[in-house]
Amino acid sequence: MQRFLQLLQTAPGGCLNLRRAAELLGCRNQRLNEFRNVMYGLNLIESDSTAITWISQCPVISFLMRYETFQEELQLREETLDALIRSCSKQLFTVTDDRENAAMAYVTHGDIGRIPTFRDQTVIVVKAPDGTTLKVPEPEEDRIQVHLKGAGPITALTCDLRTEDTSVFVSLEESPMKTMKTESSGSQSVCS
Known part of the structure; x- marks a missing residue:
């Protein structure tokens, strides 16, 4: 997507020929159509079957910089979530597979009764x-x-x-x- 946006930024008048873009990027037309559909859905471009034109008030370069920042932020969040999942998996393994913990692995009527979703339920x-x-x-x-x-x-x-x-x-x-x-x-x- 980043290379696609860079191509769009340098396109004369903000109009990019999709066939030419596919050649320059070395990717399938289907992949370009996915990018086009996303940007069209965000009202960033106008499109016909052969070309797209940037129509957003935000210049392509600003969108590209935000995209890169957003991508870095997503990667950081993904790494954080992966670390949390690993930590939870390790803790769950410790609780469920340790024979000493097995004696403590139970739920009481009171434990369930304190969960608001379960009140007034069987x-x-x-x-x-x-x-x-x-x-x-x-x-x-x-x-x-x-x-x-x-x-x-x-x-x-x-x-x-x-x-x-x-x-x-x-x-x-x-x-x-x-x-x-x-x-x-x-x-x-x-x-x-």
């Missing part, structure tokens, strides 16, 4: 082996279904946050929700 908590799939078909008028399927035991508990009771989670069989289990190992369907 929450279903699932503990399942890696590779377990969860499917939620389109809700019907009077019920929502959740299908869990995994290779191994699946534990599903409910936590009714509409009550002031701070008791522990209850199994699906003990909850007011209607449940149905399928016969295949490790599979459950929940209806409410």
Whole structure:
């Protein structure tokens, strides 16, 4: 894009022939069309099938300098996000794979109750082996279904946050929700 903008800057009258630009840049017409569509969408150019003309009040050189600054800023933010993702991954690995931490890996009724999104809701908590799939078909008028399927035991508990009771989670069989289990190992369907 930068080289394309530089070509546009030097084009006589701000009008650039796309075929000539493709030759000078050594790129496909499709790539130039992508640039053209972006700039057209930003109301920077007018375009026909063979050429583009710069129409923005901002000179091409100003836009080019902003583009370079913006690109540097994006690269810095991307590097920062990558570092945060690596740090979070390392912390998550430490928490989940350390046997000493396993005893502390739980959530209480109070923990969930403090999350504003879950207030006045019935929450279903699932503990399942890696590779377990969860499917939620389109809700019907009077019920929502959740299908869990995994290779191994699946534990599903409910936590009714509409009550002031701070008791522990209850199994699906003990909850007011209607449940149905399928016969295949490790599979459950929940209806409410």
